[in-house]
Amino acid sequence: MSTNQQTDRSRNQGGAAFLLAQLGAHAARAFAERIASLDLTPPQAGLLRMLAATPGRSQRRLAEDLGMPPSRFVPFADELEGRGLIERRKNPDDRRSHALYLTERGVELLAELREVGAAHERDVCAALSSDEHRQLTVLLRRVAEQQGLTPGVHPGYRSS
Amino acid sequence: MSTNQQTDRSRNQGGAAFLLAQLGAHAARAFAERIASLDLTPPQAGLLRMLAATPGRSQRRLAEDLGMPPSRFVPFADELEGRGLIERRKNPDDRRSHALYLTERGVELLAELREVGAAHERDVCAALSSDEHRQLTVLLRRVAEQQGLTPGVHPGYRSS
């Protein structure tokens, strides 16, 4: 209420929240284009990373973390299994559930994925010195934590 | 190539590009929830702002800036016109095209929208001091400019 309309207007559209949304969409799109060279979509890349971090989880839990209904997870996992990147193993303790794991080929592809991710990081932050790059990361991490976001996971990835 | 795998992994998932995508999706979703109280979706809010900035443009140009095909723009504009927020006027010079304008009610709603946007900005950046907030904005603006993003517009808004 202390500033005039003109100022408020430029604040909203040039403010940090708007820039975050704009840059976030841009970064997500650019990342999707990059990993298309590996024949991967962002949710597929997300699953590979999740399986590397915590192998052997059930489809239901993985589906929940990816923000998709279990029914949609089935054909989603089918394709990656068909490409030999992941495998379903019967859980001997509870034979209703499938435990999911990366295959050897999945591990190899994940390594390539990480290289692509590093290149993406460099390109997105090309405008910044390495000192500013660190500054930005620290600030973003603080904001993310305060906003209650889980490190390493975000369901906002586009499905296409 | 200079760092080991462990380091690369944490870099990718905790790096600035990933945080941008994660926080961007979060900020966009939070903003969408906020403006739902005004019965607006993000693309609708975008159109109101575009009409305030440059009134009288044709549907085709507006559709292009919003990243939607002209055919989809029709029902999109229909609803806002039905609610009395925008109006189509025949362009006397070229009677094929419609020039779009905000109505008085549209201007009023836009004022409320700006208040909501300011509150959104405060909440998203609640973790930062006002000095850090400024720092973050400057860094983001530099990155956005270097990445070739147009100030004030982003087509990444969800359609829902």
Next chain:
DNA sequence: TATTGTTATACTCTATAACTATA
């Protein structure tokens, strides 16, 4: 002949809910 707005159609995507098997 080209362009603006519009309408119609066809298609993709997605979620809901029914189904099978294990518990």
Next chain:
DNA sequence: TATAGTTATAGAGTATAACAATA
């Protein structure tokens, strides 16, 4: 009876392309 995975179906949302009016 409840839960994991799966399958089937139906609905929403979208783009492509045909159409009418104007240039």
